[in-house]
Amino acid sequence: MTRPEREAQLLAVAEQTFAERGFKTVSMDEIAERAEISKPVLYDHFGSKDGLLAAVVVRIRTEMREAVDGALVGVDEPDQAMWVGLVAYFRFIADHLNAWSVLITENALTGPVAAEVEVIRRQQADLIAALAGVQLPPEDAGKAHMFAEAVIGACERLVLLQRATSPELTPEALASNLLDFFWVGFQRLRKGERWAPPAAAPSVEPSPPAAPAPA
Amino acid sequence: MTRPEREAQLLAVAEQTFAERGFKTVSMDEIAERAEISKPVLYDHFGSKDGLLAAVVVRIRTEMREAVDGALVGVDEPDQAMWVGLVAYFRFIADHLNAWSVLITENALTGPVAAEVEVIRRQQADLIAALAGVQLPPEDAGKAHMFAEAVIGACERLVLLQRATSPELTPEALASNLLDFFWVGFQRLRKGERWAPPAAAPSVEPSPPAAPAPA
DNA sequence: GGAGTAACTTACGTCGAGTAACTTAACCCG
């Protein structure tokens, strides 16, 4: 088998296995066994167990980036971009629960792997900060990055809450709640105001890839 | 040495060591060496390496809880409670950077240790949800918990951002920014509005424990 | 047709979590 083929196969096996059983409890021998190769092949490709996890993270990061960027093509108005981007983000997670599990359940904050995960957040933070920064009054410009970080932290906790207690919540519902909190603000939410898509936000439904409910 | 004494000493050594060098890279032998005892003593007290980490987490959790609860004594008005609680939270973290590092840099989301950390979040979430819930219109009551989770995620990211790039930000500044985002809301922030302490929020300064700047 | 290279394997070194068996010493009670 050729090198890139092996690499892709190993990444797929590793992602799946890590998601199922957790990074710590999975051994390199087990991954090698599942992939039907021997252990040194793994080390030849990825250098170490952490290196393997880092490679998995990078792959997921790339896909996620592409999903969000793709959804934002042609969207110029910041409010709408925020909505479209958030929905794409939550939808990606819903469609890639395995991958997402790897990212967050193995979320050590130190070491090279953590650095790769932080790159994801920085990409997202820069995007959000850009959307927010252009709208803030000049004296609040410095707040854009803090705002972005706050949004990202909120997103991640909301995903965990949804997975733990409310799997029926759609990506759109998550995004709309988040915008209720951040965009509208609690003081107005208190009076019953809600966030609503600006103008006519295009439905971000690319016709879900046909998964008919089994009888 | 008596058992509770040993236990306290070992917890202190473990917290310090984990904070300095990271959970994974520290070995039980190293902790034993630093505490000037032999390894089986550790296992007699805590059962396993994860058990030791869990014990450290529980200790921090208790202290944190006491700090926030203490700050909230006698505060009844929800807006003010939110402010006081957030400031106490950020201040606790600023005053216990070692402990906090242990909590978040070793933040695996699976296993018993993770469960202990989640207990912290649930305590905080219940508190915030209670503060928010009583103020929301009945049809939004269900949003209180989502709101609380979002706030917690935002808090944690803000702390990381502060540590990484802006160590000069005070707990009060962090809390006030957060309330700008969540309480006032972006749409009004855009117009230059800011959050301000309700009524006259009592200064939450218990006269900082005299650390005069060295010459 | 032989040399070099790329994919791959067996067999091993090593380090760290966790444990079994033993030692010391204090305390209790007749």
Add this chain to the structure above:
DNA sequence: CGGGTTAAGTTACTCGACGTAAGTTACTCC
């Protein structure tokens, strides 16, 4: 006073998992 029980602690070990060295097959390219 003296033996037994209990609590604190130590030495010396097993075992599993990461990582590696050396060797094997097979394909390609002069």
